[in-house]
Amino acid sequence: MSGAGWRHRAPRAAALVAALAVLAGGAVLAVRFGSLVGGAGAGEAARAGLLKLQFVPGADAERTLEVDQALAWALQRARPGPAGVALARGDGGAIRWRVSFATGGEATVTADGDLWSMRLPIPTDPGSELPPGLVRGFALTSLPEFVRDPAAWQPVTTQSWSEGTRRYYRVRFVGDAGSLPASWRRELEIEIVGPRVVSVRRTVFPLSTDLGVVNGRLYELGVLRLPALIGLVLVFLGALLAGAEAHAFHGRLAIGSGTVVAFLVAALGYGAGAARSTTVILALAAGAVIAVLPTFTELPPGRAAVGPVVGTACFLLVPNLQVVVEGLGGWIPETRPFVDGPSVWRQLHRAWTPALVEEPLLRGVAPGIAAPVFGWWGGALLGAGIGALLHPLPAVPLTAAFAAELVMQAAMVIAARAGGVPAAVLARGTFEALANRPVFPDGTWFDVTAMIGPLLGLGLLLWSRRNS
């Protein structure tokens, strides 16, 4: 190879190697970090818990995820960093799996696999009734079966009632904060029929300041989402008018691409079980926007391979933002919002629907409309501002939430500038899929779904390299 040829090729080869390293790094990090909600050992943990109560459950069990989102974030707010996440998975009981056995009996276990609550079918013959004076002592002797620190728990009340011929007892224990933040409180209730424990239930009462901050921020972000939605609607109306004008003057429209994207969005919404009306509206809007994109001639040319690389790089950057905010005395949650009824379709929906619906509007239409007045970058800034208000996490101070979102939006702007709207769509989808991986359960398919972006990036990079 001649020296000139080498000098020409070396920077491109270095860029390719760097891009591949970013993709591989992001993929490895996402898989290594794994899932926060766990779920693999939930069935066994529940079975073991029920066996402690001398109940043998059947083989068939249904597993559902239960997340108290506000409690999980309140724990993270009280204990910033990984400690808060660990509490949400464990002693805080914010992330739990409910395992219901087909033969009766159910138990909930935390994401860490600790028993949280249990309920047995009422035995037909529970045995002779305990004398009332012995109930509290019986409950105290049963306590070590259900908690790791029985000494921290004190019985406070004992209730009793009759149903038919049976007499039920409920003993309520109050525990100290334990591993939870100071001023948080734990409670536990044990229900007894005859000489058997039939139900155990734990509850965590958070300090109202922690819960209040999270709830307050959630409400406030909901209020601040309104101007962003208005902005999106206005941008969409602009796109519609531009499309109609282009149609009147026989301008170029991407009807085929629009149709494909509309079908994709509809399929994602249908698969994930999203509301049908919302899915239809989003699909039509996304299709219409993609169809009119060619009328905005200021858009940069398409180089889709840039997208997954930028998206993965953004994913590598985001955890550092949390460290910076916490270093400055603020707080941002470590985890993204959890999903009700997680599935692979929902994982795809959460990552790729915002990418397909929002990115063409924010990175394509908004700069296209605003370019004559503000220039492309001005329009991109407008789009980033609107986007930053759409999905921020509750943070302290509130501006930190928007700052973090703005960094992500800026990365998408860079992707759009370098590789066009397709690159921005791929970047957003890649980022969302990787960043949301921890809130989906253990499982190979969840890993593979999170990997779609980096794998696409790898394929596109190698393909473009081969073509060049």
Added chain:
Amino acid sequence: MVETELLKRRLPRLAWLAPLLLALAVPVPRHQARVAQSPRDAAARAERALPSLGLVRGKLRGWERVGDGWSLLWQPAHGAWLVRAWVPNGPGEVRWRLEVARWLPGARLSQGAAQALLGDQTEPGTWREQLGRRDWRFGERQLAGALPAGAEVPRPRPGRDPVWPFLLGGFLLAGALARAVFPGVVAVGWRRAVYASLVLLAAAAPLVTAVGVRSFQPGVRPWVTQLAFLASAFGVLVAAAAGSARFAPKRGSVAAWTLPLVLAIGVLAGRLHPHPRLLDLAGLGPRLVVWAGLAVVGGWLVVLAAEGLRDLLEPVHAVRPVVLAAGGVLAAASAGPWAGPACAVLISAGIEKGAAMWLGVAAMWGWIVGSVLAGCGWGGPLRDATLLLVAACAVAAHALLRDAEAA
């Protein structure tokens, strides 16, 4: 001598202002009771009448016309709770209610304790478990934890199906498209007037947040609510500015006698169906600026929508007057507070393209003035609305006299 002759020839033209007097003489329907006190006076009355709540009430954040009174809202800066009060128009009980963020801690009272706290309560109550307390409700009276939280206050009645706003929005889109395809000659003066109005509205926006009273919530700090309101308002104003640049008003002329006529129709529509939000604006300091700005921007939007309606009716242009007249009757009967803009669009759609900007602005101007004169009974807004009316009459009279001179 010549001047007297000129005056004799011109003055009869001013008879075209008579419909305006007729519109002003039409009695306001009984159910549209005029509010005799400003929202700030109502707030002062409520502050005197409210019991001591045992917590800081905060600043007056906003108001809204509800029924025949004012619904007022106070919220402290931390936003954890808010106080709503409804002050009736005449003498009557001031009703109030405390709304507390659901995460705020408080007592979890038993039914007996809650009944004892509220006094003579014999009926059974219902409770709602919040994150850190239990809220009780006995009939209309409520407790937030252990705090008396007042009773239900009248809420605004949900509007009928919003057909007309959507219809007008559809005409607006059609008009924008028509203007993009057939741009015509821009009326530079009117475009500048729309820009100036938008700038004035943007400048006044920080002082207008009080009318966004429905967006205040317990648990949301008021500055966040106000910021969201302002950001939404600025977004809409910027979009309107971009729209007025892209779909600018067209140049055209109009017969002078139509101006007072359309002004009178606007006044009549406002008197018969005053828009409650225009009355909310009456309680603000910069109301004159806001009303004038809204009239000009609204006039431009009306003209754009009229152009869209006109083009949509092109396939049946032979029967267009009949369709527009029928639409006018329908709007007067069913559009409620939107009757003013709807009639303005229908009238403008009947006029030749490009001539309607004067008419659109006149109709909106009249609608605003009519609404305020019908709904407000205290000094400031009445004075300002009269000022606007006099200004409109002066412009109309000037146009009529000039028309006579030209004739």
